[in-house]
Amino acid sequence: MMKDFLSINKKGLITMLFALILAKSNACEHQPCLHEPLTNFGVLCDLCSCSTSSGSMGFGTLNNSNFIGFRYIYQTFESQNGVFQNSPKSKEIFNTYQLWAQIPVKNNFYLSVNLPYQDLNRTLNQTTENINGIGDANIIAWYKLPLLKKKESGETVDYNTTDQTTGHSLLFGLGVKLPTGKFEELLADNINPGFQVGTGSFDGIISTGYSYSGKKIGVNTLLSYYLKGENKNEYKFGDQISFSANVYTVVNAKKVNFMPFVGVSGDTYNKITQYGETLNDTNGNIINTSLGAEVNIKTFVFGVNFTKPIHQDLFGGNVKSKNRLTLYLNYSL
Incomplete structure (x- = not known):
């Protein structure tokens, strides 16, 4: 039965994701559609949950909580193919094109859906290798808990009045990454095992976050744990x-609303295992700084985010993450 599930037609999955997005319009007929700032939450591994793809890239936007849109992510890596200082280096360029959306379900419950297409290139000794295809889809259910306060008259609390929002809120997420992207075992021997369209495994995602949204300033934080599964090749990327x-x-x-932002993010990766054995130099960590902005014109949101590593130790120092650029265009629902 599991085998049949893994062989789901990818076109059928795309149809399912768009059906979820379209279902949003029905939800709005029965409840108000929220458009208050949510957060720039980092809830998804945007490439394929491989060890060098960052889980802290973000899924939502600063501006709105309900949207459908398109996101493009450009990443580069440099890998040392050998143990000597003069060993040849390969350059990897990861292009990710995503359909993504955030959909209200009921009251403070939301769904995040994400379907990427990967176009990955690797150049070594003037020879270029390319792989491309649909990546691993993600679906996450969120619950947003606004922190409220009672209206006060002088120093006396009036419990007969309506609660006021404070601008502070907590967020809890639980989701899954589906093995819709193809995993190629031969590519796992690369210095950078993140050079894959997909992982071939079911992964769990657990997140918790805090946000504050004021009139002129806002703060978003998120902490996520990625529980990686083992694929049919008995290959398991390390938890993250x-x-x-x-x-x-x-x-x-x-x-027009203009929203510039600065941020910091990071990822820690456990070691990869294959056939029950732990592979050396397959763990690591990275810390990034980011600078970007969102522009809101009526129902459209355009965003740009430039990210630069300030500390990293990936795969025994053999893999270096370079700068990253993210662009997205959303339509507010």
């Missing part, structure tokens, strides 16, 4: 812990 924190400000102009 990711964190992110962003501070943004709101600049209002005529018909």
Whole structure:
């Protein structure tokens, strides 16, 4: 039965994800659709949950909680193919094209869905290798808990009045990464095992976050744990812990809202195992800084995010993550 599930037609999955997105319109007929700032939560491994893809990249936006959109991520890595200083180095360029959405379900419950297409290139000794295809889809259910306070009259609390929001909220997420992307065992021998379209495994995602949204300033934080599964090749990427924190400000102009932000994020990876044995030099950690902005024009949101590593130790120092650029265009629902 599991085998049949793994062989689900990928076109069918795309149809399912869009059906979830379209179902949002029905949800809005029965409840108000929320558009308050949610967060720039880092809840998904945007490539394929491999060890060098960052789980702290973010899934939501600073501006709105309900949207459907397109995101592009450009990443580069440099890998040392040998134990000597003059050993040849390979350059990997990861292009990720994502359909993504955040959909209200009921009250403070939300769904995040993400379907990537991967186009990965690796150049070594003037020879270029390319793999591409649909990556691993993600679905996460979220519960947002607004922190409330009672209205006060002088120093007396009036319990007959309606609660007020404080701008502070907590978020809890539980989700799964589906093995919709292809895993190629031959590629696992690369210095950078993240050079894969998919992992071939079911992975669990557990997240908790905090956000504050004021009139002129906002803060978002998130901590996520990725519980990696073993694929049919008995290959298991190491479990992963990711964190992110962003501070943004709101600049209002005529018909346009401009929201610049700065942030810090990081990932810690456990070692990879294959056939029950732990592989050496397959763990690591990385800390990034980021700078970006969102522009909101009516129902459209354009975002840009530039990320630069400030500390990293990946695969025994054999893999170096370079700068990353993210662009996205969303339509607010």
